[in-house]
Amino acid sequence: MYMEKDNMDLKKTEDAVAFGSSNGYYNNPLLLSSAFDFSCEVEKSSFMELLGVQDYYNNSGAVLDLPQLSKATVLPFTTVNASCDDTAKECSEVLNQKHQPATPNSSSISSASSEAVNDEHNKTVEQDDHDDDSEEDEGEEEQQKKTKKELKAKKTKQKRQREPRFAFMTKSEVDHLEDGYRWRKYGQKAVKNSPFPRSYYRCTSASCNVKKRVERSFTDPSVVVTTYEGQHIHPSPVMPRSAIAGVGSPMIPPGVSTANLGSPLPGNYMSHYHQHRHHHQQLLVNTLFSLGIPYNNSNNIDNSSFSQDNGLLQDIVPSHMLKEK
């Protein structure tokens, strides 16, 4: 809903944010914090506040002793590369957007959401056209197909504007991680230089334009790279299940649904600052949820969320890494 403004003010160093477990990265909220180049310290600290770990904030790459997460290394920001090699290109798109002047009539409704509506409308119009011409012969149908696609191409060309994306890596045997939302697979492509295909999913909720890509890292087949694009405009329809794709139980506290965190009515009465907060919070909750990392709305991480034997971290991080830290 308010992505456009966020893009302008939040200086994200890269389009895709990696905080995974391969190559020594931990599924640790701290890494998420280091992934953003906040324009001012206030925002940075408020973001960490959302994580509930601001007391431990350190972006210098130092080793921190976190009671909740065992010891964790805060690594410099890293992009998802290799298997996600297009993210760099898209990053430049996002950055370019920031240099464009704000649209004069940029209201509280984002271009992304209105786009989605328009696209839906266009689809129905096109469908109607098709129905009218059902008695045409095959040759003309063929022709129509082409022109229809050309039209669609023109339309998308005019509007094409990528949502910001963020990605993370998760150690999992299952490709498609349960994250509380319902997804419909709409494509699968072979990835260059990788034996593993990339799957494309779209949120099944009507008018929700969120997409995600799922692929397995070819450098470490045990790692799944998930890239989210867009932001859910609805509450999670699926309650946490007892088993989340083999990485343990989700720990979203009661009442901390994305519906509560994202603003359904942004702009008019929400301050810009609070839009940031809510946006980041929702992204964060979605991400942490999908990783099985507990989100705590207060500033304390729930110790009970992590079992004594390192809990989720143990599932995600190779044991030798846990020991050596």
Add this chain to the structure above:
DNA sequence: CGACTTTGACCTGCGC
């Protein structure tokens, strides 16, 4: 029968 997946075709953007 609806929801979802599979899969080949097609489109777009980019580098050469």
Add this chain to the structure above:
DNA sequence: GCGCAGGTCAAAGTCG
């Protein structure tokens, strides 16, 4: 302009 790779569409298939 061409080829390549990523991304999307949509018909057909599958499943509960």
